[in-house]
Amino acid sequence: MPGLKLFRTDTTNSGMTEVTPRLAEVEADVQGLVEAHMERLLGVRFLASEYGTGPVHDGRIDSLGLDENGSPVIVEYKRGVDAGVINQGLFYLGWLMDHRAEFQTLVRDRLGVTTAAQVLWSAPRLICVAGGFTRYDVHAVREHRRSIDLVRYRFFGKDLLGLETVASITGRTPAAKRVRLRAAGLPPVRGHSGALAEAVDEVLLGLGDGVSRVQRKQYRGYQRLRNFACVCPPQKTKLLVYLKTDPRDVDIVPGFTRDVTGLGHHGTGDLEVQLRSERDVERSLELFRVSYEAA
The missing domain is CATH 3.90.1150 (Aspartate Aminotransferase, domain 1)
Incomplete structure (x- = not known):
């Protein structure tokens, strides 16, 4: 996406105006927009925001969701490039696998008993949404036996959002x-x-x-x-x-x-x-x- 150029046709001016890409002012701007439209943007039903992991782990998961197939999903956001987003997400993914009953209770309360009973624990996912990733990030996720998606975002103008899947790792060889x-x-x-x-x-x-x-x-x-x-x-x-x-x-x-x-x-x-x-x-x-x- 950094190499992508977007233009708006303008018949009253020079005929073509470039729409400059930009990062969010703050990380919360990206998180709020994705959470409000998570199913449309990521194919994930939104469950919770800033979910606390308790005093032992002392953290907050940016977003929790459930994908189209019933797999638990953790979404972590960073405004720009941050090498810590993947390790942070993997830490929370480990927490999630140790707290399945708590997650299923959340699903039951938000989506109903039937959906909670059909949660697919064999394929939990981590989605990292950030302003950019390095080649080292892509290499790092390939070393993990987890399903991880690296998604790069950009805002264009006042009302356009671009999402690009940089890497999608399934945890399989x-x-x-x-x-x-x-x-x-x-x-x-x-x-x-x-x-x-x-x-x-x-x-x-x-x-x-x-x-x-x-x-x-x-x-x-x-x-x-x-x-x-x-x-x-x-x-x-x-x-x-x-x-x-x-x-x-x-x-x-x-x-x-x-x-x-x-x-x-x-x-x-x-x-x-x-x-x-x-x-x-x-x-x-x-x-x-x-x-x-x-x-």
Whole structure:
């Protein structure tokens, strides 16, 4: 983002005016804006701000949340570049894993009993939002077996906010991309639809670095910063994939794609893709890529 230049077209002046990027005046400005729109910006439901960790740990977690798949999320903010943000976040992540009952009580009070019972403790996440990160920060997060997202922000003008994912670490080794479904602890799949599920799994994991796969009972989610695809268990004749793509931007093809905006279904996403053959998987590649790049 430091190299990004943003211009506003202006037909009454020189025709083009540069919008200068800037950092927040204070860290709280970033935190307040993200917390007010956390689900839209990060795909995380907001739970609490400045959450105290008690007298023993003597700290305050900037933001606590729950992502689309039910994973606990800690969000830490820094106005500029601060080497301490990652270690601070990891410290709080360790605290969170030792205080699961307390977190679930918070979820129950804010989001209800059902949501609290479905918290996914196998994939807790740390999101660091800061004015910048160094190459040493990116290297450091790769050394940890945790899911960590480094997000750089910039304000443009008076009313524009830019977010850039600098690194998204899943805590898995690159070789994990090639792991078959059974080896990953997922239920075995058989038949033609099962083969399609394995092919889609390989394609989605191979879209880029930092793709995380989260298994829920009703679906398998693929996320970058947010979910970009959800794959339901194979049916007898087809495989359903839900994408974070606006159906209005897609030519809907009956029997292949469907607008499910406002319709109940497992996972997240408003575009349903129905796969019945390897050719359908090939037809879906561009849709997968667009959804991935938007996450």
